Amino acid sequence: MSIKLFRCLVNDLLIPKNQHVRHGHRLRGKPPTMARTLQQRLEKIRLSREDPTLDFKVNIGFSVSRVTRRMITNAWSSEIIALRKNPELERASRTRQLLIDLQKVRQDWLQMDGPFHIHRIAEHYDVYKHLYGDAYFMPIVPLDISYELKDDKLARAYNGNVIKPSEASNAPNVEYNAEDGSLWTLIMTTPDGNLTSADNEYCHWFIGNIPGNRVKEGEELVDYMRPIAPYGIGYCRYIFVLYKQDCHIDFSEYKRTKPCLNLEERNWKTLEFYRKYQDQMTPAGLVFFQSDWDSSLKEFYYNTLKAKLPIFQYDFPKPFIKKQVWFPLKEPFNLYLDKYRDPKEIKKEFLLRKLKKVHPFNGPEPPLKFPLAHRSNKYRPSWLRFEITKKGRKQGRVNDINEY
Template sequence: MMACSFWKFSTHLNSKCSSTVVNFVRHGHHLRGKPPAVARSLKQRLEEINYKDPSLHFRVDIGLPPPVFSRSKRLQERLKTIKAQRKNPELEKLARNQQLLIDLEATNKEWVNTSAFYHIKQIADHYGVYEHLFGDAYFLPVIHLALQFNKDEIKHPVYFGNVIKPLDAMGKPEVLYSSDEKSFWTLIMTNPDGHFTQQDKEYVHWFVGNIPGNKVEEGETVVDYLQPFPPRGTGYHRHIFILYKQEKKLDFSKLKKSGPCLNLEERTFSTLDFYRERQDELTPGGLVFFQSDWDSSLTDFYHNTLNMKEPVFEYDFPPPYIRPQEWFAKRKPFNLYMDKYRDPKQINKEFLMRKLKNVHPFKAPPPPLPFPNAVRFEGYVPSWLILEKRKSRLRWGRINDIE
């Protein structure tokens, strides 16, 4: 009989060849969707999802003007410094021997006076500071703001996203910045991540207005300082300090809170609304922020200071998907596969009964094997039972749940 071959399932009947020919189908990976050359990339899809109309959404600079530097003059000064260093053989000798020391204070001072505000803006954009406080507005932090918390003679400086625990930020920080003595300033510390009842609101932790020059202690305390209190299970919270320059002395009597203000609802705040009402009277100029997450000291703070139950947030995981049971489960451990379809209480009961066999009111339990993997299994033991016994000897898995 003449052989015939086809790529599709077919029955070929003619005068020369009358036979049923079944082609071989390869059961493998099938490409779903459009091919890579035609389908959109992940970047293109994200850009399409996050697209904003530039005629409606555009960023506005609301800050102080940055200092203007002569680029040519800076390059000339840098060339002079480089030429002077090349003529110094001692510097080359120290550099080759890896003994050359750099003045970090002078380097930081030059960075602060030249390009620090551009770098800080990039960091703040990365953390979403401007977006979550001012919407489409931003500002360059041209005023160098230095803050640090002092706890048990240990200094905890605030930079741009570093982590400071609530225990280390219990007291208000020390604030330093350069300014004219005749000017007035406002310093506000808020948390945009921790409001319990309103999603788009913040908690104001500290509000000092009408600060004469850089004397923060002589300013008007509108809202007393309150330490960070990120609830357990919510991760890191941003705590942002913004320094505003005032055009004149302002009246903050409507925002002033009496006493320590331990009622969190009274500390509800919106930076965007606050700035919109006073955008002609103050301008943001300084910015630092830190992150803080839960620690054990907050349990006492919630109970005794805020006089409330400590909130604890947990993720409610959905139940795991278990596929329908098969008659012959290939390449799957027998015991683990069967345990998926059993009652967890029954499994825990079996482990508990196994443990109680070695419990005696007047005798100590048998000592554990010093080298569990070196002890042989006597007689014939199936592979799934070997795995179960080995896990029991090494105390792996579910056996630790019945301690």
């Protein structure tokens, strides 16, 4: 390995601009759990030399030029001068009564930095990587996705925020700006939580040939299905992609029966779909949210999908218990004996004792204000006094020791 290559690898490990100091020590790089090893870096350099296209990203969307504040100020120069000469606005500003239209401010932000901001967030969540591989696009068309809730409330999908499945049970309201006579396609998909094939996605919604921004007049090929994040896998991404069509497209091969309750029929691959129609459509809008398990999915799996409830849990190994010996001295004798009993038997015993004392209508008896003052601990073994103390303080194991 040459000296120049070694210096490049060393400089890559260091963080000259973002060095942190903790307890007088300078952290010279990323933590060992995040930093790549020397062998991994050499392997990446070797592969990049053999195939220079490995780190090359393809822009499959529309070209966009950043709109700076100077450009907007020049366009609004006459309006800005008129506002400065308005005495009423100046008086309202001094008395702190000037109201600002936040919706207009948001539209200006979407025009200036919106596409680049959404693109950075999508890159962070690996949206482009898991949908399009080495391709990406700039979401130049602002897409507004909102779910209607009770009491006139809305759950709006931004970029990575959390929306529960119970909140997204019905199809959302979709709004965007479009010219008359244009055609669009809206697809909602998730690359996470496929129960039959890890390489496929789930298509939750597919509407093609949308005239302008009238989504309800489009051709619904796959009906809407709520998020179905399985129990135990965490958050799943649900992504809305808006495509602009150059012409009318025949999507009859993707037509599914309504309602489509067979999950295998919803298997989907965004990359294959775009490769097939890349000459007729271009991605232009992107919005996604995250969702995880909630109690409403239990009824949806059982009654609607007619499927078993998918639960992913870690299978803990059985605890190792040493061979039983006579006269253990390191722990209380009753706890020692419970180790070798059947756990189901112990739980059953505790449940029966609890049901024996709890009234079905009035609930459990109120606890004593000073539980340790009602009984004397004299002439009792140490382990029994310890159990009485824990029970009075409601700590540790629950044992019925009042009968002793």
